[in-house]
Amino acid sequence: MMLKRIIVIDDEPHYRELIKEFSSLISVECMSFAQWSDEIIEYADKNTLLFLDIHMPNQDGIDTLMELNRLRIEAGVVILSGAEEGVVASVMKLGEVMHLTMLGQLNKPFSIQRFKEKVAAFQADKRKYADTQLKLGALEITEQELTEFFEKGWFYPVYQPQIAPKTQTIFGVECLARLDHPDLGPISPLSFIDDLIRLELIDQFTLLLIEKALTELGPYLKKNRHVAISFNVSAMSLNRTFTSNTINLCQELGVSSGQITIEITETKAITLSEEALYSVSKLRAAKFNLSVDDFGTGHSTMMQLHELPFNELKIDRSFISKITLSSAALKIVEATIKMAQSLSFNVVVEGIETQTQLDLVSALGNCYVQGYIYSKPIPAQEFVEFSNALQGL
Structure with missing residues (x-):
C-alpha cells in the first residue's frame, strides 16, 4: 500500500500552500483544510498521510486526534507544529496510546527534504506492515x-x-x-x-x-x-x-x-x-x-x-x-x-x-x-x- 493522498489541517494558509506545493513535486494529490471538516472522513484512509497542526482555533490538533480515533481513521499522522517539545511529545504519546499511526513531527518552518522524510516514513511503515503480515x-x-x-x-x-x-x-x-x-x-x-x-x-x-x-x-x-x-x-x-x-x-x-x-x-x-x-x-x-x-x-x-x-x-x-x-x-x-x-x-x-x-x-x-x-x-x-x-x- 503506497501513498495516494496527502491531507493538511492547519489554520495558517502559508503552510497549507507549502505542503500542497511539495505534494505536487512528488506527484501526490493534496487536500487542505483550515480546521476539521467531515469531508476528511471520506478521504482519510490507510493510504493517506495527514499533516496536523496542534494550535488551531475552534478544534485544535489534540481534539482532532480524538476525532480520528473515534472514527477509526487509519491515515498516517504527522504533527505539524511549532509548539514546545514537551507538548508535542505528549500529543504524540496520546496518538500512540490510541493506536493511531503516528509518524513523528514536522517542525515549522520546514524544508522539502524534511517533508520528503515524512513521506518516506509513511511508505516505510506501510511496507513494514505488508512485509510482516502479522x-x-x-x-x-x-x-x-x-x-x-x-x-x-x-x-x-x-x-x-x-x-x-x-x-x-x-x-x-x-x-x-x-x-x-x-x-x-x-x-x-x-x-x-x-x-x-x-x-x-x-x-x-x-x-x-x-x-x-x-x-x-x-x-x-x-x-x-x-x-x-x-x-x-x-x-x-x-x-x-x-x-x-x-x-x-x-x-x-x-x-x-x-x-x-x-x-x-x-x-x-x-x-x-x-x-x-x-x-x-x-x-x-x-x-x-x-x-x-x-x-x-x-x-x-x-x-x-x-x-x-x-x-x-x-x-x-x-x-x-x-x-x-x-x-x-x-x-x-x-x-x-x-x-x-x-x-x-x-x-x-x-x-x-x-x-x-x-x-x-x-x-x-x-x-x-x-x-x-x-x-x-x-x-x-x-x-x-x-x-x-x-x-x-
Whole structure:
C-alpha cells in the first residue's frame, strides 16, 4: 500500500500552500483544510498521510486526534507544529496510546527534504506492515490448541540481524518467534505469549525455539564465532530445570555458550526469586551472555545493572522512535550508551528504521543496531545470505 493522498489541517494558509506545493513535486494529490471538516472522513484512509497542526482555533490538533480515533481513521499522522517539545511529545504519546499511526513531527518552518522524510516514513511503515503480515491482538488460544500447535510444529523462528554500523559487520542476530496459523497466516508472539505463560507452557516453548534456531543456524554460528544469537526469555522461565536444559541443549548442539545471549524480560521478577537469581548466576558462570531487554521501560532499574551479572543492554525502540523529534529522548539514549559503556556492557539499539535515526545513534558512541533499516525478521537461509552479502562472500 503506497501513498495516494496527502491531507493538511492547519489554520495558517502559508503552510497549507507549502505542503500542497511539495505534494505536487512528488506527484501526490493534496487536500487542505483550515480546521476539521467531515469531508476528511471520506478521504482519510490507510493510504493517506495527514499533516496536523496542534494550535488551531475552534478544534485544535489534540481534539482532532480524538476525532480520528473515534472514527477509526487509519491515515498516517504527522504533527505539524511549532509548539514546545514537551507538548508535542505528549500529543504524540496520546496518538500512540490510541493506536493511531503516528509518524513523528514536522517542525515549522520546514524544508522539502524534511517533508520528503515524512513521506518516506509513511511508505516505510506501510511496507513494514505488508512485509510482516502479522495478525495482532488476543486470540484466546486454549491449552488444547497450543498443545496441537506444538505437535504440528507450527511455531517457528525468524531472525533479525544486529549490525555494527561503523564497520557494517554483523555482531549478532535475534531469534524471534512466529506461529504459522493455517487460517490466519503468520501470527505475532504478542498474540500468544501471554497464553503460553498462563498455561505454564512458556519453558517448553522457549526451549523448542532455541533448539530449532541452533539447529538451523548451528553451522553458520560455528563458522562465524564472532556472531552471537539472542533469545527472549521470561524471568518466570529462569528456574533450575530450564537453566540446566538450556546449558545441556547448547552443549549437545555444539554451539559455544559465548555465542548465546539470553535477553531477559520482566526483570523485576529476578530480584524477587531465588530460582531466578540462581539461574542468571549459573548462566553467566557458563559464559552465556545476559542482556537487559527493553532497557528504560517496564521494571528494568539501575540497581539491577549493579546487582545482576548482565553484560549487554538493549535500548527500547520507544526511545528511538522519538530521537528525531525530541532532544530529551536523544539525550537519554546518549546517557544510557555512555553509562553502559562505562560498565563494559555491549549496547544494542533496536527499532532503527530511518537513515536519520541511524546517523544520530552512530554518532553517540560504539553500539550495535537492529531494525528495518537493515532487515526485517527473516528465515534462516535469508539471514545467512544477508550475512554473506554483507561480508562480500
